[in-house]
Amino acid sequence: MTADELTGQARTHIATLADPYCMLHAQVVQPFLNLRRAAKSHGFDLKPLSGFRDFDRQLAIWNGKFSGERPMHGVSGVQLDAAALAPLERIHAILLWSALPGASRHHWGTDVDLIDGLAGASAYPDKLTREAFAPGGPFAPLAAWLDMHAPRFGFFRPYQGRRSGVQPEPWHFSFAPIAEMARRALSPKVLRAAIAAAPLLGKELVLAHLDELHARYVETVDLP
């Protein structure tokens, strides 16, 4: 992948799937369809809620949280008041759940947020929550199935909260062969160039701490 592809500023590596609608790295489409077929044979409708996401979309998420316009959550899931946090604390709080623009694994097209389209989840308007995937939640059976079977298809969960600086995201799966290449290629230098050119809130502070932020939230994930 080129620097622009790694940082979500190009989509030359992305293919669009019509059914189910999803944007993925061209080489991840077939592995994903294989996983989906296997899930279907076990009674699940593997539905991607979010595949490829570009830099500008991630920038809007970041700036919304930094400015307090979008809700921001702490480790326990409790809502935080952006204005009450010092800028560096605010940056770490955002990074518990959201990536820096340029450093989202969704830029690569190798990562996808998955739910079961057949599970009755009307009581869960926000589907990507830990409660929805925990025992008793509508997506608990899918989560258990994926944990057992996804590795056979090349997929793994990079955010389990064991090594990852990012909080556990049981819905977030990654296609290892290509994602691991991308993770190694996305150096602090590549990320710094993307951020330096963008209208990112808190940019000076992010750039001053970039090596540390990269080590904790980009480099350190739970490995396949």
Ligand SMILES: [Zn+2]
């Ligand atoms: Zn995700």
